[in-house]
Amino acid sequence: MADLTSNSSKMATLKTKQCLNLITRFINSRTPPFHYKNTRTLQTLAFEEIQSSPNKPDAPTAFILHGLLGSGRNWRSFSRNLASSLSEWRMVLVDMRNHGKSVDIEGLDPPHNMFNAAMDVANLVKEKGWEWPDVVIGHSMGGKVALQFAESCTRGDYGHSVSFPKQLWVLDSVPVEVSPEYSDGEVEKVLRTLHSLPSPIPSRSWLVNHMIQLGFSKSLSEWIGSNLKKSGEQESWAFDLKGAIQMFNSYRETSYWSLLEHPPKEMEIGLVVAEKSDRWDPDLIQRLESLSSRTGDESEGKFSLHVLPNSGHWVHVDNPKGLLEIVTPRMASLST
Incomplete structure (x- = not known):
């Protein structure tokens, strides 16, 4: 993790153009045929399913939550590649409130914050009668929604029969309040x-x-x-736009540090920091490094910090192969 600290100043000076010029690039890889379902139910989020073996019962499930102004479709290529490596798994790409096909759904009322965005995910699970997701992957703002979802699961906000996710993957998402110094990007x-x-x-x-x-x-x-x-x-x-701005303000104002410090037993939280991202406070990076290197307590879960090389904020576009190499082995360990 020493390389991360030495590169912290570079993160803060990254030109945004370097990150964003890659947004239109496509991931070219051979993958087997996949089965897609586009589904929308009244007052629940729109979503899309990707699964290489659609008739497999009780498939382990990963929910994928996009970032601000995005939608689930932004993660199709990455999800196909992930599903090709984890053929038993089912991927659910969610359109969060105020985004994608969920924009026109009635009942997703204000306040538009991280708590309610996570509640939407829980309501989707309940409405569809699904098992609770084994893994939740969230990018940027979606990363904080994933953290809120896990926190709410553990304290019983969704009922006492809930199973919290075994793994969270928080992708280039600042897990604490955003410093004013980094609030004008x-x-x-x-x-x-x-x-x-x-x-x-x-x-x-x-x-x-x-x-x-x-x-x-x-x-x-x-x-x-x-x-x-x-x-x-x-x-x-x-x-x-109005709702998305409210969600972004909530993203900047919320902190999940206590969850990172004390994850519930049998939960793993992996935070992936893009090497060239411009949104990380060097002091926060040091705190995260210290937390990641802490000796584990068997009564609690695990927190780990990962650096994705050669990537700006758009991790699934800039270095999808590297991201897969981080995430896939840990997810595979859940189904063995």
Whole structure:
């Protein structure tokens, strides 16, 4: 972990363009045929299932939670590759409230915070009559939703018959309050810009050109443009911007340090820090390193810190192979 500390200053000076220029790159790999289900139920989250053996009963399950302004589809390629290595597993890609196909679902009422976003996941499990997920993988804001889900499971928020996840994977997600020093990054600038745009948006090409003129990279501008959808003769967002901003504010304000310090027995929490990410406070990195190297207590679960090399914030795009090499063996250990 010494390399991580020495690279901490580099993280803070990373140019956002380096991270975001890769957002449109695709993962090219051979994978076996997969079975997909796109499902939506009233007042529960939209989701998609990926499974190489759809008729296998009692398959271990991993929920995958996307980040701000994203959707489950952003994680299809990674999930296919993960499922090809873990053929017995079932992946559930969730569209969180205010995002993707969950935008139009009634009943996902405010406040739009981490607690309610995690409650949505629990309600989905209950509504579908599923077993509770064995693993929850969350990227960025989804990482904090995963932490909230685990915390709520352990204290009985969802009932006493709940089984908490055996593993959490928190991917480049700051698990504590975001320091003011790191509260004026690219994400905040994007949100402020989107909030100031006219409604309706004149066209996708207008939006992309406008974002570029404001100084955003072409790739980021095009990715933002891809989040527009046709609504009659007009363009509208594929996310609820006001609700997403509220969720992001909750992300910045919440801390799950106590859960990292004292995970419940038989739970593993793995935090993956992207080597080139620009959102990490060096002091926090040192605290996480110290926590990870602490001698384990058999009465509690485990916390581990992992560095994903050659990756910015978009871990599943920048270095999907490296991420798979971190996550896959630990998940495989649950089914042996």
